[in-house]
Amino acid sequence: MSGSYDGFGRVSRRIGKLFRGVLFASTLAGILTLAVLLVYVANDAFQPLTADPGWHLVFLLTLVVPTLATGWLSYRRSYGTLATGLLGIVMPGIAALYAGGLAALFIDVIPTLVWLSFVIALAIPAGVIVALRRTDRSVPFLAELSAVLGVTVGSLLVVPGLVQGLPTVPADWMVLVLTLGLPEAFLLGRWIEGRWGRRDGWIAGAAILVGSAVGGVVGMVSGFGAVPGVALTLFALVPTGLYAAIVVRERPDRRIGLLLPAVIVVGMVAGELLVGALGFAGPESWVDWSFLTSTTQSGDPRSVGIYSGIVGTILLMFVVAAIAVPAGVGAAVYLEEYAPNTRFTRIIDVNISNLAGVPSVVYGLLGLGLFVRYGGQPTGTLLVGGATLALLVFPIVIISAREAIRAVPDSARQASYGMGATRWQTVKNVVLPRAFPGILTGTILALSRAIGETAPLLVIGAAQVFGVPDSWTSTIGAMPLQLYVWASTYASPAFYTTVLAAGIVVLLTAMLSMNSIAIYVRNHYEQR
Amino acid sequence: MSNADQSTDVSEGSSGDEYAVSVPEGRGRDRDADGAASTIIESRDLSVWYNDNQALQSVSMEIPEKRVTAMVGPSGCGKSTYLRSINRMNDLIDAARVEGEMLFNGKNVYDDDVDPVALRRRIGMVFQQPNPFPKSIYDNVAYGLRLQDRTENLDEKVEEALRKAALWDEVKDQLDESGLDLSGGQQQRLCIARAIAVDPEVVLMDEPASALDPVATSKIEDLIDEMAEEYTVVIVTHNMQQAARISDKTAVFLTGGELVEFDDTEKVFENPENDRVEDYITGKFG
Numbered sequence: 001m002s003g004s005y006d007g008f009g010r011v012s013r014r015i016g017k018l019f020r021g022v023l024f025a026s027t028l029a030g031i032l033t034l035a036v037l038l039v040y041v042a043n044d045a046f047q048p049l050t051a052d053p054g055w056h057l058v059f060l061l062t063l064v065v066p067t068l069a070t071g072w073l074s075y076r077r078s079y080g081t082l083a084t085g086l087l088g089i090v091m092p093g094i095a096a097l098y099a100g101g102l103a104a105l106f107i108d109v110i111p112t113l114v115w116l117s118f119v120i121a122l123a124i125p126a127g128v129i130v131a132l133r134r135t136d137r138s139v140p141f142l143a144e145l146s147a148v149l150g151v152t153v154g155s156l157l158v159v160p161g162l163v164q165g166l167p168t169v170p171a172d173w174m175v176l177v178l179t180l181g182l183p184e185a186f187l188l189g190r191w192i193e194g195r196w197g198r199r200d201g202w203i204a205g206a207a208i209l210v211g212s213a214v215g216g217v218v219g220m221v222s223g224f225g226a227v228p229g230v231a232l233t234l235f236a237l238v239p240t241g242l243y244a245a246i247v248v249r250e251r252p253d254r255r256i257g258l259l260l261p262a263v264i265v266v267g268m269v270a271g272e273l274l275v276g277a278l279g280f281a282g283p284e285s286w287v288d289w290s291f292l293t294s295t296t297q298s299g300d301p302r303s304v305g306i307y308s309g310i311v312g313t314i315l316l317m318f319v320v321a322a323i324a325v326p327a328g329v330g331a332a333v334y335l336e337e338y339a340p341n342t343r344f345t346r347i348i349d350v351n352i353s354n355l356a357g358v359p360s361v362v363y364g365l366l367g368l369g370l371f372v373r374y375g376g377q378p379t380g381t382l383l384v385g386g387a388t389l390a391l392l393v394f395p396i397v398i399i400s401a402r403e404a405i406r407a408v409p410d411s412a413r414q415a416s417y418g419m420g421a422t423r424w425q426t427v428k429n430v431v432l433p434r435a436f437p438g439i440l441t442g443t444i445l446a447l448s449r450a451i452g453e454t455a456p457l458l459v460i461g462a463a464q465v466f467g468v469p470d471s472w473t474s475t476i477g478a479m480p481l482q483l484y485v486w487a488s489t490y491a492s493p494a495f496y497t498t499v500l501a502a503g504i505v506v507l508l509t510a511m512l513s514m515n516s517i518a519i520y521v522r523n524h525y526e527q528r
Numbered sequence: 529m530s531n532a533d534q535s536t537d538v539s540e541g542s543s544g545d546e547y548a549v550s551v552p553e554g555r556g557r558d559r560d561a562d563g564a565a566s567t568i569i570e571s572r573d574l575s576v577w578y579n580d581n582q583a584l585q586s587v588s589m590e591i592p593e594k595r596v597t598a599m600v601g602p603s604g605c606g607k608s609t610y611l612r613s614i615n616r617m618n619d620l621i622d623a624a625r626v627e628g629e630m631l632f633n634g635k636n637v638y639d640d641d642v643d644p645v646a647l648r649r650r651i652g653m654v655f656q657q658p659n660p661f662p663k664s665i666y667d668n669v670a671y672g673l674r675l676q677d678r679t680e681n682l683d684e685k686v687e688e689a690l691r692k693a694a695l696w697d698e699v700k701d702q703l704d705e706s707g708l709d710l711s712g713g714q715q716q717r718l719c720i721a722r723a724i725a726v727d728p729e730v731v732l733m734d735e736p737a738s739a740l741d742p743v744a745t746s747k748i749e750d751l752i753d754e755m756a757e758e759y760t761v762v763i764v765t766h767n768m769q770q771a772a773r774i775s776d777k778t779a780v781f782l783t784g785g786e787l788v789e790f791d792d793t794e795k796v797f798e799n800p801e802n803d804r805v806e807d808y809i810t811g812k813f814g
Contacts (some may be wrong), residue, residue, distance in 0.1 A: 124734070220561075340622065341622055409659075411655065411657055411659040412659060412661065414617070414620075414655060414659065415655065415659045415661065415719070415722075416661075416671075417617065417620060417646070417648065417662075418615070418617060418648060418652070418653035418655070418723075419649075419652070419653075419671055419672040419675060419723070419726070420645055420646070420647075420648035420650075420672065420675060420676070420726070421675050422645050425675055429661075429671070429675075430661060434662065521639065524670030
């Protein structure tokens with residue numbers, strides 16, 4: 001070899017570059033299409049262009065500019081500061097959404113007195129269990145179990161009737177303060193006591209209790225409603241206040257981030273006042289209070305509302321969660337922790353994955369056959385709809401729960417077994433606590449899949465229901481069904497660009513809020 | 529692999545004909561003066577299979593009470609398998625199958641009337657990787673006591689176990705903090721405290737220091753030395769010097785799950801009977 005450099009030559013990358021370009025284009029195409037569609041829907045739903053230019057200007061100055069400026073300042077300080085601020089505005093928003101849903105539940109479906117009677121009926125056996133634990137441990141297990149079961153059944157049979165027959169009936173807000181405010185005050189008080197000390201725990205507990213009562217009374221007097229007053233206090237105001245307190249006390253470096261939610265709230269109020277004073281008309285949004293609270297169904301888009309769909313969806317989710325979560329998590333624990341590795345369990349394994357991919361209309365037919373034909377239930381009821389959707393998400397819950405359980409390191413189980421723990425003790429003390437965040441995330445994602453399902457509900461005959469359900473066996477609608485009806489029965493160009501868009505916005509908001517909770521839970525526990 | 533393992537390999541490998549491992553003289557526990565200690569664990573022709581692979585070949589040995597017994601040997605020689613067959617942790621592996629007898633206080637633990645869970649409450653275990661629960665330090669130590677409903681005077685028992693594990697002074701002000709916030713060496717001592725809190729008769733240790741740095745390792749070794757006053761300690765280690773430093777008896781397993789030498793530590797390291805053992809401990813192979 002002469003040793004002189006005669007060039008390495010070049011290797012062609014033309015095909016590679018082409019391939020990369022195609023991949024980029026297809027990615028962009030998908031995301032852009034979706035984005036354009038969502039913008040279209042949002043435009044139809046909120047009609048921002050119908051507002052006065054002055055209205056836009058006012059909110060630009062009072063809300064948008066200050067928000068962006070505060071956000072930028074927070075971000076300059078640290079990413080965590082901005083995240084604190086964003087969470088400070090998103091969390092109360094989502095909490096208020098769910099508090100509203102809960103209030104709707106108590107207003108329309110569950111009379112507060114019935115609720116109170118069952119809470120008392122279940123509190124009695126709970127008290128018996130605590131008393132048995134505290135006192136004599138030498139009670140034989142079977143005697144203890146049968147005593148608890150006996151008290152539970154007896155109390156459920158007798159107490160509700162007694163309570164509902166009381167001569168004087170407590171007001172709605174009193175019942176909610178007693179049944180929801182008291183437990184929340186106790187639990188959060190205990191939690192704060194462990195975090196900041198005894199005095200703060202007591203103060204917080206008392207504040208929660210008094211606050212919820214005040215919320216109820218204020219709601220009643222102001223005409224907003226006693227039930228929403230209590231619900232919003234307990235499930236939106238209290239968590240928000242707690243969040244702010246935690247940030248102020250424990251993250252002084254991020255304290256400044258709380259400015260962002262404050263600026264947004266002040267900006268909205270100031271903008272609203274200014275617009276009113278200056279006489280600028282706002283947009284003729286289709287997502288407004290009457291749309292959210294009206295149950296009317298007609299050919300006139302002006303009078304149509306989605307309220308019955310919202311309530312139906314909330315109730316369906318309760319039934320789905322109550323059926324699918326215990327069964328799915330139970331199956332997951334069995335398959336991961338107990339099942340021997342046999343051909344039978346391997347067949348089950350494969351089939352669960354297959355079940356998760358079965359088209360939803362098949363589940364609808366299954367529900368129809370199982371619950372209506374054989375079970376003798378009427379079509380389209382809350383229970384049948386919930387049970388059918390539960391069948392649908394059951395495999396999804398199993399799969400995600402199994403993944404969470406499998407992610408618990410084996411060394412943790414070994415440590416427990418090595419200490420002489422039984423399988424049950426290991427599952428209870430080690431596996432489930434560590435898998436809990438993952439199970440919760442998977443469950444929420446499964447529910448958010450169920451929330452948008454239409455086909456199974458159509459099949460079981462819930463297609464043309466517009467009333468608000470008032471019991472577990474009344475027929476029920478749901479948000480996606482509502483959209484389906486508007487897009488088919490009342491199909492007209494006027495509907496497409498008005499209430500249909502508004503309905504889509506409501507449905508997507510509910511779904512995205514659930515997903516964001518799931519993502520938050522996952523990220524929060526991954527950092528640990 | 530940890531520092532401890534590497535340092536062993538280097539010193540053994542470079543030592544040529546000289547013995548790299550020496551047994552220290554004059555330690556706290558007098559090896560011969562006590563005479564023969566009584567046997568607490570005895571295996572008779574114990575064989576273990578994982579599916580069709582035989583991991584232990586008819587091992588017979590007697591482990592003395594309140595002594596430290598070390599098991600050494602190359603990877604895959606079955607020393608961990610032997611350790612885990614004492615408290616029946618191998619039961620948790622579907623593929624494992626055991627033949628022969630493992631006597632604990634004269635009773636075969638593989639008899640049908642022995643409950644492995646009850647057995648493990650009397651034979652504690654410490655693992656290679658420190659594995660505290662993601663609970664507070666206090667709850668970690670109290671775990672075993674709570675499992676057994678032995679919750680009277682819990683505070684004192686927890687303190688006593690942490691003192692015995694030489695951890696009390698370091699953590700007494702942070703008992704409510706997570707056990708996972710401790711350093712690796714502290715975590716391992718927490719695991720030892722957790723194991724001895726229930727007052728077991730035997731503590732099994734599966735390479736307890738191999739994931740730790742030299743300083744933490746030496747603390748664990750000091751601790752093991754003290755533990756032998758009260759407990760029978762059986763320890764698996766890769767580290768020859770560690771076995772020589774801390775154990776009274778040494779068992780050498782070689783590839784294939786064969787126990788080739790079992791005797792007083794001094795004898796094994798200074799005058800082994802088996803040529804293969806001599807080759808192994810002088811670093812000619814393994």
